Amino acid sequence: MRTVLAATATFSLIAVALGLLAASQGGTATSGPGTRPPAAAASPSPASSATPRPAATGATRPAAPAVAPVEIAARPDAVPAPIRRSSAATVTVDLETTEVIGTLADGSTYAYWTFGGTVPGPMIRVRVGDTVELKLKNAPNSAWPHSIDLHAVTGPGGGAGASQTAPGKDTAFRFKALNPGIYVYHCATAPIPMHVASGMYGLILVEPEGGLPAVDREFYVVQGELYTNAAAGAKGHHTYLNDKAVNERPDYVVFNGRPGALTGEGALKAKVGETIRIYVGVGGFLPSSFHVIGEIFDRVYVEGSIGSEPLRNIQTTLVPAGGAAIVEMKLEVPGRYLLVDHVLPRVFDKGAVGFLDVEGPEAPDVFSGGAGGGH
Numbered sequence: 001m002r003t004v005l006a007a008t009a010t011f012s013l014i015a016v017a018l019g020l021l022a023a024s025q026g027g028t029a030t031s032g033p034g035t036r037p038p039a040a041a042a043s044p045s046p047a048s049s050a051t052p053r054p055a056a057t058g059a060t061r062p063a064a065p066a067v068a069p070v071e072i073a074a075r076p077d078a079v080p081a082p083i084r085r086s087s088a089a090t091v092t093v094d095l096e097t098t099e100v101i102g103t104l105a106d107g108s109t110y111a112y113w114t115f116g117g118t119v120p121g122p123m124i125r126v127r128v129g130d131t132v133e134l135k136l137k138n139a140p141n142s143a144w145p146h147s148i149d150l151h152a153v154t155g156p157g158g159g160a161g162a163s164q165t166a167p168g169k170d171t172a173f174r175f176k177a178l179n180p181g182i183y184v185y186h187c188a189t190a191p192i193p194m195h196v197a198s199g200m201y202g203l204i205l206v207e208p209e210g211g212l213p214a215v216d217r218e219f220y221v222v223q224g225e226l227y228t229n230a231a232a233g234a235k236g237h238h239t240y241l242n243d244k245a246v247n248e249r250p251d252y253v254v255f256n257g258r259p260g261a262l263t264g265e266g267a268l269k270a271k272v273g274e275t276i277r278i279y280v281g282v283g284g285f286l287p288s289s290f291h292v293i294g295e296i297f298d299r300v301y302v303e304g305s306i307g308s309e310p311l312r313n314i315q316t317t318l319v320p321a322g323g324a325a326i327v328e329m330k331l332e333v334p335g336r337y338l339l340v341d342h343v344l345p346r347v348f349d350k351g352a353v354g355f356l357d358v359e360g361p362e363a364p365d366v367f368s369g370g371a372g373g374g375h
């Protein structure tokens with residue numbers, strides 16, 4: 001059983017955020033995302049799938065399920081390779097929707113719904129002018145229909161109407177990627193907030209002709225919220241609670257699906273001298289004031305705009321709900337940098353922190369004084 005950052009450990013989160021606690025120390029270690037256990041056979045199905053409803057206020061939390069929870073956090077380095085084609089093509093994208101019991105934190109689980117088994121779902125990469133054949137399969141053990149609305153689509157519903165897919169069925173539709181950019185995709189089956197907040201979102205990159213400038217590493221980070229039927233940090237099994245979503249009061253604000261997903265072994269890793277690019281999106285409902293403590297974005301493709309010159313020298317970029325941005329930075333100084341939503345209570349109390357661990361020689365001409373925290 002993997003150990004994850006305990007969501008209950010507010011002190012640990014604060015200590016981690018301040019650089020006071022090494023990820024390898026007790027209580028904060030995370031295991032690698034590469035050791036995902038097999039998907040649980042059981043799904044948190046409602047008794048009847050005919051007229052499922054969001055959980056009501058005050059719903060009683062069920063006991064922790066008897067199946068091993070799965071790791072749902074998408075790896076931050078799970079970025080498809082740049083496209084080398086010099087002309088448009090027809091490409092097929094296969095996605096499967098699943099309903100799983102996923103690890104939320106140490107001793108707690110959540111009824112996640114996913115594209116491809118991870119939160120966010122797999123990053124999709126196509127080229128402008130490509131015709132995309134989107135095939136959506138809904139797992140046979142799903143209790144709900146699912147669908148996909150890609151913001152990269154020009155067409156009604158972004159594909160949602162064409163992709164409503166019952167459990168055990170599949171659908172397909174085609175679209176031409178007319179506009180380059182980095183776009184959110186999400187489930188659009190009623191009740192849509194429930195599907196989205198349960199983890200059904202991801203990003204699709206539509207590369208411009210000639211691609212983006214080469215960088216040394218690319219990363220995939222998507223912020224979202226969890227609105228659960230228990231207090232943040234409570235042990236046991238959690239499910240979606242609609243009232244908290246309606247009132248925009250999440251228990252967790254997270255990168256890549258759960259608190260601690262991008263800490264420890266899940267951290268972004270890079271080396272001094274490298275230039276990195278982060279595709280950062282918001283799959284949830286709260287805009288993110290995305291900031292990396294200790295770094296300055298050398299370039300930001302604001303709101304994911306590709307085609308105009310990126311802005312330069314940005315401290316914090318606002319990523320809207322249902323939107324995304326591309327940030328780039330050269331790494332000059334080794335150490336641990338913190339990815340945060342600079343709405344800081346989300347960092348200290350709700351989980352919105354990830355690590356960027358940079359290895360390499362010290363650069364005392366740029367920074368000296370040792371590793372510290374804050375900024």
Ligand SMILES: [Cu+2]
Pocket residue numbers: 113145146147187188189195200
């Ligand atoms: Cu769905």
